[in-house]
Amino acid sequence: MSSSDHTTEAPENPQAAAQDWQRWHEHRVETVSSPYGPLSLTGTHWLADHPDGRIDGVPGRWKDAGAEVVLSAEEADGISVDGKPFVGEVALGPDRGAIPASRVSVGERRLVVLSREGLWAVRDFDPASDARSAFAGIEAGAYDPAWVLAGRFVPYEESRTVQVENADGRSRGLGLAGQVLFAHEGVEHALHVAVEEDGSLWAVLADAGSGKSSYRFRFLRPAAPEADGSVTVDFNRALLPPCAFADHFICPFPPPGNTLPFAVPVGELNKR
Template sequence: MNTIKFLFLLTICAAGTGFLSIRDDTGYVNELKAWHQKRIESLKAENGWLNLAGLFWLEEGKNSFGADTQNNVVFPAGKSLPLLGSFTLKNGEVWVDIEPGAKVTVNGQPVTSLKIFSAEDHPVLASGSLRWFVIKRGNKYGIRLRDLESPGIQHFTGINTYSIDQKWRVEARLEPAATDKKIPITDVTGQTSLQTSPGTLVFTIDGKEYRLDAVESEDQLFILFADKTSGKETYGAGRFLYAERPNRQGITVLDFNRSINPPCAFTTFATCPLPPKQNRLPIAVKAGEKNYGNH
């Protein structure tokens, strides 16, 4: 699963944009508040971003794991046995072997030895409050660890946002790519992948025209952008925005009030894609989510 498809899980927070129409301010504000509450709930969920507790890149061959600091993969102290088992990475597949007496499960069933990553499958393993699974980024394979008792959840108090303003809900025209366009997207680990782009979204704010390249994300458009607030009032590496696919006239809506922080704003254990240079807007987009914490 590539980065963009993986991040499509965030679209639960971005659904329901709708095409541009005259909106009742009160109804629109209530709609955005309800959307943002779902966004908060998704961050706090078991598969959300607030409970990440580690990201460990595997070496080819055997990688021991557990709470002992001598392991290749070191789980949080007090959360597991000193040695839970080992991961073996070979030829693009990952196997796990569990130590006798260690209680590790998949879907509630005990595990002793199991292939936990292939092109078709990568199950979630569990022990106590810990959950982990394999991710692939470029040619790298890693263990993503969650802790359902994470301080990230316990200390979470919400996300500051700009005041909702319909000025930032704009009609955009998709300028289709002339050919099968792909744009390079680099993530925070330095891995670059070519993502399919249907074209460029062209829109106007305060009488001036701006452009943003979109990439495909299942049945939506995914936009990575930065602006003059980035690194000041908003997350330094930019924000995410989703939009519906254009109608028959090539029109969709960009609602910057729905701009969200990437996962890296909440945790150091995410592998977020970064905005391409052409998606750095020369204006301050004072809409959507502001910066969170110190990430």
């Protein structure tokens, strides 16, 4: 497919598209600022860094037991497990559901068990976090239909994993399944993407404005491609990664090839 095939995908009703984007933006602000949104994360504590099981500011004793985490709690810790006050010892697996549904809590705080590449961590979500109190919104570019582009998903013959630096300074594997091809001002570009369980795509990308007019990198989540591989690349819905809201997330940086040579002035730009 030539570059001329990847053109701006003009919405059928630009006014309706702009209104839909505004609703999306408002929902994003509500989600980010919700009691257990990313602003409430006050710490990600890797158990390997706490061999005695004690984490500053986090009650209980947390031990890496290989296939699970063992939590020991005393009455003075004020810990609840599965919604009930807990004293004793319990084995925990990783929390995979919504933050409010995590098994361990201390008052309104949620202590979420995380497993990543064989390492265990405890995340502390606190609705009373300073970041949540100080949040003033998300700076975003005005909706522009010119940044809704027609693209095409081309899967790799085999999925691949590349090592990329993460926001916490460590390198980890990032799984990629293919490329999304699209054209900007007549020049074809490609983004390496992952495929989510529901078939939607996920790109970690930077552009010429990253770190200047916008955050240092962003996410893009196009819907699942059509049967012929066609996909809409809507930069108006570029997302700030969770680590833009709290320093304790371990977001991956863009993989090689995912830094665009032009600035993208739309989508979420910075936290206010």
